[in-house]
Amino acid sequence: MPLLNEEVQQQVREQLSNLVNPVRLIVFTQEFECQYCSETRQLVEEVAKLSDHLEADIYDFQADEEMAQKYGVDKIPAVVVVGEEDYGIRFFGIPSGYEFTSLLEAIQSISRGEPDLSQEAQDYLSSVDEPVHLQVFVTPTCPYCPQAVVLAHQMALASPMVRADMVEAQEFPHLSTKYQVMGVPRTVINESTHVEGAAPESMVLEKVQEALASAGE
Amino acid sequence: MDFEPKITSLGTQDSEQTGSMETAESYELAIVGGGPAGLTSAIYAGRARVSTCVLVGTLPGGQPANTAGVDNFPGFPNGISGSELAQRFQSQAERFGAKIIPQPAVEVDFSKRPFSIRSTRKRYKAQAVIVATGAAPRRLGVPGEERFYGRGVSSCATCDGFFYRDKQVVVVGGGDSAVDEAIFLTKFADKVTVIHRRDELRATKIYQEKAFANPKIDFVWDSVVEEILGDEAVTGVRVRNVKTEKTDMIKSDGVFIYIGMEPKSDLFVNQLELDRQGYIVSNRRQHTNVPGVFVAGDVQDPYYRQVVIAAGTGAIAAMEAERYLGRYT
Numbered sequence: 001m002p003l004l005n006e007e008v009q010q011q012v013r014e015q016l017s018n019l020v021n022p023v024r025l026i027v028f029t030q031e032f033e034c035q036y037c038s039e040t041r042q043l044v045e046e047v048a049k050l051s052d053h054l055e056a057d058i059y060d061f062q063a064d065e066e067m068a069q070k071y072g073v074d075k076i077p078a079v080v081v082v083g084e085e086d087y088g089i090r091f092f093g094i095p096s097g098y099e100f101t102s103l104l105e106a107i108q109s110i111s112r113g114e115p116d117l118s119q120e121a122q123d124y125l126s127s128v129d130e131p132v133h134l135q136v137f138v139t140p141t142c143p144y145c146p147q148a149v150v151l152a153h154q155m156a157l158a159s160p161m162v163r164a165d166m167v168e169a170q171e172f173p174h175l176s177t178k179y180q181v182m183g184v185p186r187t188v189i190n191e192s193t194h195v196e197g198a199a200p201e202s203m204v205l206e207k208v209q210e211a212l213a214s215a216g217e
Numbered sequence: 218m219d220f221e222p223k224i225t226s227l228g229t230q231d232s233e234q235t236g237s238m239e240t241a242e243s244y245e246l247a248i249v250g251g252g253p254a255g256l257t258s259a260i261y262a263g264r265a266r267v268s269t270c271v272l273v274g275t276l277p278g279g280q281p282a283n284t285a286g287v288d289n290f291p292g293f294p295n296g297i298s299g300s301e302l303a304q305r306f307q308s309q310a311e312r313f314g315a316k317i318i319p320q321p322a323v324e325v326d327f328s329k330r331p332f333s334i335r336s337t338r339k340r341y342k343a344q345a346v347i348v349a350t351g352a353a354p355r356r357l358g359v360p361g362e363e364r365f366y367g368r369g370v371s372s373c374a375t376c377d378g379f380f381y382r383d384k385q386v387v388v389v390g391g392g393d394s395a396v397d398e399a400i401f402l403t404k405f406a407d408k409v410t411v412i413h414r415r416d417e418l419r420a421t422k423i424y425q426e427k428a429f430a431n432p433k434i435d436f437v438w439d440s441v442v443e444e445i446l447g448d449e450a451v452t453g454v455r456v457r458n459v460k461t462e463k464t465d466m467i468k469s470d471g472v473f474i475y476i477g478m479e480p481k482s483d484l485f486v487n488q489l490e491l492d493r494q495g496y497i498v499s500n501r502r503q504h505t506n507v508p509g510v511f512v513a514g515d516v517q518d519p520y521y522r523q524v525v526i527a528a529g530t531g532a533i534a535a536m537e538a539e540r541y542l543g544r545y546t
Contacts, residue, residue, distance in 0.1 A: 004222060011224050011308070043222065097220035098300070104224065140220040142376035143282035143300060147275065170379050182450065182471065183367040183377045196367030198275060 019053035019111040026080040028073045030061045036094040040077035083110040088156040093168025097140025102149040115158040125159040134164040135188040137181045147198035148185035225277040244270045247343035249322045252279015253524045254514025255349035256306035257531030263313025265539045270316040278303025285401040327488045345509045345538040352478035352515040361445030369451030370472045374398040381406045384470040395475035396420035403433040412437045480516045503534040
């Protein structure tokens with residue numbers, strides 16, 4: 001049974017009809033002990049069929065350990081979305097429900113190769129010379145969440161120092177506990193700082209600066 | 218899998234771009250707001266071949282997207298999830314040619330025609346405008362609320378319910394949303410306490426019956442929340458009984474607030490006539506005090522706040538806009 005019905009397939013085909021450069025969807029999965037691994041793989045494979053510019057690569061988390069390390073994948077299911085290069089855009093947990101939108105947005109902006117951010121934001125991000133790790137915690141039933149995920153992914157696209165993960169809270173409860181996630185979206189920045197809610201670009205940037213400043217002390 | 222892939226229009230929001238602001242996109246009709254009212258307007262306008270754009274706000278699909286389910290929208294005998302209903306509205310609007318713009322409006326100028334609307338990215342010009350910005354959850358305004366918002370205090374049970382598995386939560390309010398979401402939260406929480414300032418619920422009877430029959434739900438009547446307590450995390454609320462003036466602590470891991478809505482009309486202060494509560498004033502044909510600017514949905518409705526009524530006023534506003542644009546003679 002396909003996960004995407006005929007109607008959704010058509011919508012996705014239309015949305016992805018404007019892709020410019022090829023995009024690769026790299027899935028890390030394994031057969032056992034992973035709640036949504038097989039669905040994630042299936043979802044990505046179905047999406048990849050809907051555009052000539054898309055390609056799905058499937059790796060086994062354990063058998064292909066080297067690849068997992070190369071892409072910094074430490075939990076599964078994981079989807080790494082890469083274009084001409086790896087911009088640091090990750091999905092941990094199934095990108096379904098509202099997060100399906102985030103996946104389509106990631107594909108489109110990577111294919112375009114240009115972040116959809118203000119000039120000031122791009123200028124700042126390209127000047128960042130330390131690693132920034134954004135982890136956006138979501139639930140698939142949260143309508144506000146894709147805004148936070150898409151924003152984080154745009155920031156990753158804007159700077160080689162930024163990596164941005166969607167983290168589906170229900171599939172990684174230990175991380176939800178570790179980062180005290182009691183509401184979504186919540187963006188954790190470099191372990192030290194966080195932003196609650198679908199915050200505007202300027203506010204997230206401020207928090208990134210804060211996180212980098214506190215690390216430098 | 219219990220969550221279907223959903224496609225909603227959105228983009229990154231709120232970047233103050235000044236460079237490309239000079240060139241405005243022109244439409245006959247601009248709709249501000251992407252909930253049931255705005256999208257119904259877009260369906261009607263699209264079918265009338267009015268060139269139409271819809272500026273979607275921070276919650277694509279509007280308030281239904283933030284509810285577990287909609288059981289009273291005609292045509293869905295088994296109910297429909299709020300998000301799916303919202304998505305269907307949007308697909309239907311797009312089918313008839315409406316351009317969905319993923320950024321919210323941040324500034325409007327209704328003082329001259331064409332009307333001007335600025336999003337976080339671009340400027341738009343339109344001969345007619347429909348304002349359908351909707352309403353946002355009202356806050357309690359008590360100590361602790363701001364501090365714990367997003368980490369123990371929430372207005373979105375569908376988003377955050379999961380985090381209260383096997384925990385205790387309180388729901389503040391007594392209307393449809395409060396009672397419906399309290400029922401929804403029993404899927405996760407062990408115990409849901411509804412705190413209401415009166416001695417009976419305002420919610421529709423069918424919700425009341427379900428809630429009273431649910432063993433996980435109990436009620437604290439005649440009481441208001443005065444403080445949200447906690448150190449690192451929420452541990453409870455302090456309530457005051459409005460009849461006896463007695464205060465009491467209720468243990469809780471989370472607080473869900475459903476005490477009604479506030480119209481999202483900030484953008485239109487000094488542009489349109491608002492009533493004392495901030496609702497946009499309109500006549501029965503959805504005209505505002507500015508000719509060519511129409512209004513629909515919860516931003517002009519202090520009474521009903523129903524999807525079906527928002528959609529209805531959206532249809533009226535669109536037909537009036539069509540008339541204004543000279544589509545009828």
